[in-house]
Amino acid sequence: MAQLQLKGIRKTYGNAAQETLKGIDINIESGEFLILVGPSGCGKSTLMNSIAGLESITEGGIYIDGEDVTHAEPKDRDIAMVFQSYALYPTMTVRENIAFGLKIRRMPKNEIETEVQRVAKLLQIEPLLDRKPAKLSGGQQQRVAMGRALARRPKIYLFDEPLSNLDAKLRVEMRTEIKRLHQRLGTTIVYVTHDQIEAMTLADRIAVIKDGELLQLGTPKEVYESPATRYVASFIGSPAMSFIPLQVEGEAGNLRGRLKSADGDEMFVPLPEKLSAWHGREIHLGIRPEHITQPLAHKQDQATIASGIFRIEVTEPTGPDVMALTHINGTEVHCRLDPDHTVAPGQPAELMIDMSRAVFFEAGQEARIDA
Amino acid sequence: MLDSTRKALTPSRVLVYATLLLACLVYLIPVFVMLITSFKTTGDIRTGNLMSMPESWSLEAWSKAWSSACTGVECNGVNGFFWNSLKMTIPAVLISTGLGAINGYVLSKWRFRGSDLFFSMLLFGCFIPFQVVLLPMASTLGKLGLANTTPGLVLVHVVYGVAFTTLFFRNFYVGVPDALVKAARLDGAGFVTIFVRIMLPLSTPIFMVCFIWQFTQIWNDFLFGVVFASGDSQPITVGLNNLVNTSTGVKEYNVDMAAAMIAALPTLLVYILAGKYFIRGLTSGSVKG
Numbered sequence: 001m002a003q004l005q006l007k008g009i010r011k012t013y014g015n016a017a018q019e020t021l022k023g024i025d026i027n028i029e030s031g032e033f034l035i036l037v038g039p040s041g042c043g044k045s046t047l048m049n050s051i052a053g054l055e056s057i058t059e060g061g062i063y064i065d066g067e068d069v070t071h072a073e074p075k076d077r078d079i080a081m082v083f084q085s086y087a088l089y090p091t092m093t094v095r096e097n098i099a100f101g102l103k104i105r106r107m108p109k110n111e112i113e114t115e116v117q118r119v120a121k122l123l124q125i126e127p128l129l130d131r132k133p134a135k136l137s138g139g140q141q142q143r144v145a146m147g148r149a150l151a152r153r154p155k156i157y158l159f160d161e162p163l164s165n166l167d168a169k170l171r172v173e174m175r176t177e178i179k180r181l182h183q184r185l186g187t188t189i190v191y192v193t194h195d196q197i198e199a200m201t202l203a204d205r206i207a208v209i210k211d212g213e214l215l216q217l218g219t220p221k222e223v224y225e226s227p228a229t230r231y232v233a234s235f236i237g238s239p240a241m242s243f244i245p246l247q248v249e250g251e252a253g254n255l256r257g258r259l260k261s262a263d264g265d266e267m268f269v270p271l272p273e274k275l276s277a278w279h280g281r282e283i284h285l286g287i288r289p290e291h292i293t294q295p296l297a298h299k300q301d302q303a304t305i306a307s308g309i310f311r312i313e314v315t316e317p318t319g320p321d322v323m324a325l326t327h328i329n330g331t332e333v334h335c336r337l338d339p340d341h342t343v344a345p346g347q348p349a350e351l352m353i354d355m356s357r358a359v360f361f362e363a364g365q366e367a368r369i370d371a
Numbered sequence: 372m373l374d375s376t377r378k379a380l381t382p383s384r385v386l387v388y389a390t391l392l393l394a395c396l397v398y399l400i401p402v403f404v405m406l407i408t409s410f411k412t413t414g415d416i417r418t419g420n421l422m423s424m425p426e427s428w429s430l431e432a433w434s435k436a437w438s439s440a441c442t443g444v445e446c447n448g449v450n451g452f453f454w455n456s457l458k459m460t461i462p463a464v465l466i467s468t469g470l471g472a473i474n475g476y477v478l479s480k481w482r483f484r485g486s487d488l489f490f491s492m493l494l495f496g497c498f499i500p501f502q503v504v505l506l507p508m509a510s511t512l513g514k515l516g517l518a519n520t521t522p523g524l525v526l527v528h529v530v531y532g533v534a535f536t537t538l539f540f541r542n543f544y545v546g547v548p549d550a551l552v553k554a555a556r557l558d559g560a561g562f563v564t565i566f567v568r569i570m571l572p573l574s575t576p577i578f579m580v581c582f583i584w585q586f587t588q589i590w591n592d593f594l595f596g597v598v599f600a601s602g603d604s605q606p607i608t609v610g611l612n613n614l615v616n617t618s619t620g621v622k623e624y625n626v627d628m629a630a631a632m633i634a635a636l637p638t639l640l641v642y643i644l645a646g647k648y649f650i651r652g653l654t655s656g657s658v659k660g
Contacts, residue, residue, distance in 0.1 A: 087550035091572035101558035
């Protein structure tokens with residue numbers, strides 16, 4: 001367990017024209033579960049390898065418990081890593097795989113055996129100890145890979161997309177298991193994924209990275225409810241947030257925006273006072289599906305609520321909800337409806353929009369304008 | 372995968388098998404003739420024809436070829452040459468394969484600035500004809516004091532073989548996931564430990580490929596042997612040549628054939644022992660983690 005500081009990390013590969021990492025600053029507290037999330041090629045794996053010491057950085061510093069390890073060898077950083085491909089040593093048994101790092105660190109034989117047993121018990125892989133990795137299923141290999149990391153009791157654990165090679169059901173199981181392990185052991189974990197659901201469910205804090213830049217660092221709730229940029233807003237959450245273009249109308253104290261359905265019906269939504277500087281200009285309203293619903297009696301009287309009639313184009317029942325698609329101001333918009341509230345595709349329905357959670361962006365720009 | 376339903380014997384299939392059988396015969400007939408001739412007596416050869424079985428099976432030709440046939444002025448058979456070949460081939464195969472393994476490991480898993488250029492230049496060695504290096508090599512061996520010695524021949528074959536073995540090992544190790552090396556580095560293993568504990572145990576198939584390839588190349592080499600060795604360090608290929616070309620009276624085809632068989636047996640043996648790995652090693656690119 002340890003604290004990890006990343007200070008202004010920059011990385012440029014060889015003679016590449018673009019920087020892969022453009023100055024990443026993150027402080028990871030002891031025992032914290034930090035998730036690096038972003039699209040493929042955003043630099044998150046490079047950052048991970050840099051923390052592990054497998055790749056050097058061009059600028060900046062890495063500190064573990066205040067100690068500068070920027071130029072330390074991987075083995076001197078006391079970090080363990082779980083790889084996407086598991087990277088189990090194919091010629092060794094599970095026992096030898098787990099014991100390998102301990103043997104190299106010259107731990108006495110009986111202590112190694114005790115440690116292997118402890119880890120095997122923790123991950124319920126005791127019956128597999130004498131098997132070779134090729135004889136294990138994907139989920140079992142995953143457990144062994146975690147066991148190998150746990151056995152060394154390192155200061156920091158790195159997980160590089162550990163679940164992406166598993167099938168959907170197993171992935172959910174292992175996700176829960178990793179969370180349980182973290183709660184039980186209280187270890188410092190840096191976890192890379194491109195799956196925003198994994199990020200939301202596991203993380204204490206999420207770092208959203210794109211093109212080598214840290215877009216936002218915050219708790220899952222912060223990142224979800226108050227995204228720093230349009231990219232973060234669209235990346236986190238499924239189905240994604242809708243962005244509706246509208247004009248800031250009305251007068252000070254009563255700013256509003258006009259929404260027009262595909263059939264030409266109009267309605268107004270209240271806009272926050274912060275937008276008075278944008279009066280008369282076009283902005284984008286960002287709103288998540290769960291804030292466009294069927295009329296809810298208990299919310300009807302709130303000031304941030306508006307209702308209107310919109311034609312439902314497609315419905316997708318998911319079980320707990322029905323996702324419905326409609327057009328507002330010429331843009332596709334997702335709504336989340338109660339499955340008991342029947343709406344028919346192609347028919348108009350009354351929808352209620354809760355503006356209390358809405359976010360606003362300048363048209364065509366990344367940055368929030370109401371933050 | 373085995374198909375439980377047997378394929379029908381269509382005319383095209385018959386043609387395929389017939390062609391294969393014919394090809395087999397074409398390859399096997401010379402071996403067959405060599406074998407039966409080597410077991411004949413000189414009288415047998417004179418009276419019978421090429422394909423006829425020996426009247427009485429005799430090991431005389433083999434023993435003569437081995438210990439008393441004349442190879443030039445001396446008449447001690449080929450056994451001295453045979454041991455020379457072994458003394459040259461075994462160290463040369465082991466050293467060139469070992470160097471190839473280390474080279475391949477470095478060029479695939481510990482790349483450095485210019486390592487790809489280095490590899491391309493090394494590959495160039497595969498395409499240099501033997502004849503081109505004869506003179507410079509002779510002068511180098513002379514300066515090293517290794518001219519006309521077995522260690523000199525070993526050096527020549529190692530230098531020439533390293534290009535091939537490096538190519539084999541490098542391409543094999545490229546297929547080993549980099550994550551394995553990363554995991555081992557995080558586990559605290561260094562350059563040597565990773566090579567010995569992680570890479571070498573994976574490498575049996577490619578070692579077999581290199582052993583067979585190098586053994587066959589070096590054992591069968593005639594040019595280097597005849598140029599860079601003399602007298603008591605000459606390999607079996609040179610001995611066989613001398614034996615066949617030494618004519619004292621009647622040509623003893625049975626002895627020639629026996630000597631040729633003796634010269635060919637070791638490569639056959641190596642292929643039989645390691646052959647099952649050969650195809651596997653050539654075709655297996657990746658190792659499943």
